[in-house]
Amino acid sequence: MLTITIVMFAAAALLALAANKKVGPEQTRQGMAEGLRLLRQMGPSLIPAFLIVGLLDVLISTELISSWLGQEAGLRAILIAIAAGVLVAGPPYAIFPIIGGLFRAGAGLGPCVAFVTAWSIANLSLFPFELSLMGPRFTAMRLSLTCLLPLLAGLAASFLG
Amino acid sequence: MQRKTNVSLFFITAVLLGFALWKGGPSLAGQGLISGLQQLLRVIPMVAAAFLAAGLMKRLITPKLINHWLGQKAGWRGLFIGWLAGSLIPGGPYVYYPIALSLVHSSIGMGPLMAFVLGKQLSSLERLLVEFPFLGPRLTMVRFALTWFFPLLLALLSSLIWPMAGELPDKEAS
Numbered sequence: 001m002l003t004i005t006i007v008m009f010a011a012a013a014l015l016a017l018a019a020n021k022k023v024g025p026e027q028t029r030q031g032m033a034e035g036l037r038l039l040r041q042m043g044p045s046l047i048p049a050f051l052i053v054g055l056l057d058v059l060i061s062t063e064l065i066s067s068w069l070g071q072e073a074g075l076r077a078i079l080i081a082i083a084a085g086v087l088v089a090g091p092p093y094a095i096f097p098i099i100g101g102l103f104r105a106g107a108g109l110g111p112c113v114a115f116v117t118a119w120s121i122a123n124l125s126l127f128p129f130e131l132s133l134m135g136p137r138f139t140a141m142r143l144s145l146t147c148l149l150p151l152l153a154g155l156a157a158s159f160l161g
Numbered sequence: 162m163q164r165k166t167n168v169s170l171f172f173i174t175a176v177l178l179g180f181a182l183w184k185g186g187p188s189l190a191g192q193g194l195i196s197g198l199q200q201l202l203r204v205i206p207m208v209a210a211a212f213l214a215a216g217l218m219k220r221l222i223t224p225k226l227i228n229h230w231l232g233q234k235a236g237w238r239g240l241f242i243g244w245l246a247g248s249l250i251p252g253g254p255y256v257y258y259p260i261a262l263s264l265v266h267s268s269i270g271m272g273p274l275m276a277f278v279l280g281k282q283l284s285s286l287e288r289l290l291v292e293f294p295f296l297g298p299r300l301t302m303v304r305f306a307l308t309w310f311f312p313l314l315l316a317l318l319s320s321l322i323w324p325m326a327g328e329l330p331d332k333e334a335s
Contacts, residue, residue, distance in 0.1 A: 004293055008210035011290075015217040027220045035216025039209055046201060046208070048170035054197020055177040058189055090166050092288065093208070096295035101200070103300050113304045116296070120282045129254040133262045141323065142278065145315040149283075153307045160303055 042093050049094045053101035062106040071108035071161055078154040081111035085118025085150065089125040109161025114154025121146045207294035215287055218251045224260050231264055231273060240320070243273030244312045247280025251287045272320025279312035 019028040069077045088095060096116075103112045122143065130139045181190040227246045231239075250257060261278055284305070292301040 004298060005207045005210065008207050008214065008290070008293065012210045012214040012217065015214050015221065019217050019220050023220050028217065031217040031220035032213055033216070034219060035213040036209075038216060039212040045167055045170060048167065048174040050197040050201035051174045051194055052170065052177060052197070053200055054195065055174070055181055055190075055193035057196050058193035059177060059181055059184065090169075092291045093295065094166055094170055096291060097200075097204075100296040100300070103297065109300065109303055112296070112300050113307060116292070116300075116304050117283075117308055120288070121279075126254050129258040133258045134265075141319060142275065145275070145319055146279070146311070149308065149311060153304070156307050157303050 042091065045091065045094045046097070049097045053097050056098070056101060057105060060105070065102060065106040066108075069102060069107035069111045071110065071158060073108065073111070074158070075155075077108060077111040078114045078151065078158070081115040081154065082118040082150045085115040085120075086122050086124060088119070089123060095119070108158060110154045110156075110158030113157035114150045117153045118150035121149065204294040211290035211294060214290055215251055218249070218287060222249050222251065224250070224256070224263075227260060228263060228267070231267075231269055231277070239270055239273035240276045240313060240316050243269075243276030243316065244280040244284070247277040247282075247312065248284045249286055250281060257281045270320060271323045272316045274316075275319040276312050276316035279315055283312050284309040 016028055016032065019031055067073060069081065071077075099107075099112055099115055103109075127139065130142075178190055178194070181193050227250055230242055230246055247257070250260070257278065261274060264274055264277065289301065289305065292304070296304075
């Protein structure tokens, strides 16, 4: 955990150096200020998201999570995860903490990877933008190219996990 | 959007809290709340770094730059640049779909266009910044390792099926 924190601050520092060189100190300051503003904006969502994580920890037993979403639940768990990934709308910083919490509490690698992949390419909240801007043909083509991906990635992750 | 998210998150929290109180009384409910807050405190520094990085990326990688890169590149180079541009550009669907549409207007090929959209969805750098603190390194790395190359692969496939994106978007959609 500490290592990642250090790596992420290092990445932010490198980006700040690059921005300073490329777009100048004023824009760099503005970029950092915007990042902090975003943090303040989503801060209020993080508190309930993590309270949910903690409450789920004490409410749902590890056995229950394992039996529904664990590695041994196999294909059924992956299919549940894909359906959830399509249906559950919301910003990643509200949804991902809950997925991370379920993973730590015994959900399998396969279902979690399947959820994130399905959420990334086929979450319902994407379609208003995609259909209105790109049209139904592009949307249909993109979906038919990617529809098996959450399942394949989930199955592959199950073998790794 | 933000407000609706917060309301529904607080609603779910209240329901779970009520359930915890009913099931195990104040001690179980308190234990859950404290466990959640502890986990939140652990990730806050990482999240702060992630948002600083995301804010800076927005200044460095602008829609104008992406448009410039993608101009009229074709072939393998176009696919690769489309994928790179999609992976690097910050912002949600309200940012990248309008850019994708503007790329259609500048007669980009289907391959680079698909590589751009799928790159954003499957190998986005900005998303990695959110995934690392919240999902943890193992889940993030496995997810990324299994899916990062698909934008290129599927974009190639789409360019074979439907080489020009010029007719997009469909007449009936616009």
